[in-house]
Amino acid sequence: MIYSKIAGTGSYIPEHILTNQDLEKIVETNDAWIQSRTGIRQRHVRAENQLTSDLALLAAQRAMAAAVVTPSDVDLLIVATTTPDMVFPSTACFLQAKLGMTGGAAFDVQAVCTGFVYALAIADKFIRSGGSKCALVVGAETFTNLLDWDDRNTCVLFGDGAGAVVLRPSDAPGIYSTHLHSDGRYANKLFVPGSVCGGKATGSPTVKMDGGSVFRFAVKVLDQVCREALEANHLNVSEVDWLVPHQANIRIIESTALKMGIDKSRVIVTVGDHGNTSAASIPLALDLAVRDGRIKPGQPVLLAGVGGGFTWGSALIRM
Ligand code: UT7
Numbered sequence: 001m002i003y004s005k006i007a008g009t010g011s012y013i014p015e016h017i018l019t020n021q022d023l024e025k026i027v028e029t030n031d032a033w034i035q036s037r038t039g040i041r042q043r044h045v046r047a048e049n050q051l052t053s054d055l056a057l058l059a060a061q062r063a064m065a066a067a068v069v070t071p072s073d074v075d076l077l078i079v080a081t082t083t084p085d086m087v088f089p090s091t092a093c094f095l096q097a098k099l100g101m102t103g104g105a106a107f108d109v110q111a112v113c114t115g116f117v118y119a120l121a122i123a124d125k126f127i128r129s130g131g132s133k134c135a136l137v138v139g140a141e142t143f144t145n146l147l148d149w150d151d152r153n154t155c156v157l158f159g160d161g162a163g164a165v166v167l168r169p170s171d172a173p174g175i176y177s178t179h180l181h182s183d184g185r186y187a188n189k190l191f192v193p194g195s196v197c198g199g200k201a202t203g204s205p206t207v208k209m210d211g212g213s214v215f216r217f218a219v220k221v222l223d224q225v226c227r228e229a230l231e232a233n234h235l236n237v238s239e240v241d242w243l244v245p246h247q248a249n250i251r252i253i254e255s256t257a258l259k260m261g262i263d264k265s266r267v268i269v270t271v272g273d274h275g276n277t278s279a280a281s282i283p284l285a286l287d288l289a290v291r292d293g294r295i296k297p298g299q300p301v302l303l304a305g306v307g308g309g310f311t312w313g314s315a316l317i318r319m
Helices: 020-024 031-038 052-067 091-099 112-128 184-189 211-232 250-260 278-291
Strands: 003-012 017-019 042-044 076-080 105-109 135-142 160-170 175-182 194-197 200-203 242-245 300-307 311-318
Touching: 003 052, 003 112, 003 175, 003 278, 017 020, 020 031, 031 250, 042 160, 052 076, 052 091, 052 135, 052 160, 052 278, 076 091, 076 112, 091 105, 091 135, 105 112, 112 135, 112 160, 112 175, 112 278, 112 300, 112 311, 135 278, 160 278, 175 211, 184 211, 211 250, 211 300, 211 311, 242 250, 242 278, 278 300
Parallel strands: 076 105, 076 135, 242 300
Antiparallel strands: 003 160, 017 042, 135 160, 175 311, 194 200, 300 311
16 A cells, blocks of 8 residues: 655745734734734735745745755646736746756646645545655745735735645555545635636736635634544544644634644644735645644644635645
8 A cells, every 4th residue: 555645844935024013004904903813913925026936946945855855856746826826837837847847747726725735635646546756745825916905804814925745655654634625605705706808807806705704614614624534544633743724813723723622732823923825824834843843753743724615624644
């Protein structure tokens, strides 16, 4: 039996920091409201010339260095993003060129904030089937491109960043299971209603969100999808060392931990420093906790995401 295993992690966040105090000067909001309702203190914003593939490049290079693989080893490259460099080609193809890769398959996955979990699940299936010997899976976003800086309901929530993992085949897990879900009936709760038609951008290119509905749905399904993963693997919640949830709002994260009976000390939280980086949030949080020594080799870790679509999903892994 072939399993896939994470051989290395990496991440990158742009240098420029936008604090809540900075936002107070742009829109009618205040630090106390943002912190108490979301847990966010600051977010990182791309430099003017930085594209999603540039953020992805630095995260990918760090993950490859940690896994001790070169671009020519990689035969599958998946980028999860909601903010591609262009309509096409895929951001994965731009990243492939920036890495100096000329072989393998490269494509994007679009599942908004659940995108990294979706991409990881796909790469896991490639590796398990023998279709890939070395997969690079990236979550990268320049989500601030999609913000209306006059809309305080959304512009305070998001930031830019990238995270990546390298997956290699292994005799033992690795990735125990992935569970993916979506329900398109909720498309209008969190969306960007813009498109390109007849050579012109049409509609609105900024995020629209029914925050309350997203909040309630997220709290419900994150708990459900985590329990689904544990049950599928006959594990008790106490047997998982870490929960790495999507980083949208500290209240969503804490409610999920409470419902599951996981102590806060076993939950990786980066939302305060990064805001919601959409598809980048889970691999970014994972990499930070690996590098600061909290997440150690051999430990079981539960990844869980939820986002526009709605989409939601989990991956139960052993590091
Ligand atoms: O990856 C998934 C992406 N999205 C999410 O996860 C978002 C999920 N939703 C949430 O995180 C929360 O619903 C929000 C943080 C967006 C909003 O928190 P809330 O506790 O649900 O606040 P609310 O929408 O009920 O608004 C409460 C008040 C309103 O004022 P009134 O009507 O009570 O006078 C808002 O106008 O807070 C006001 N408000 C703000 N005030 C200061 C909304 N945004 C702001 C703001 N600064 N930025």
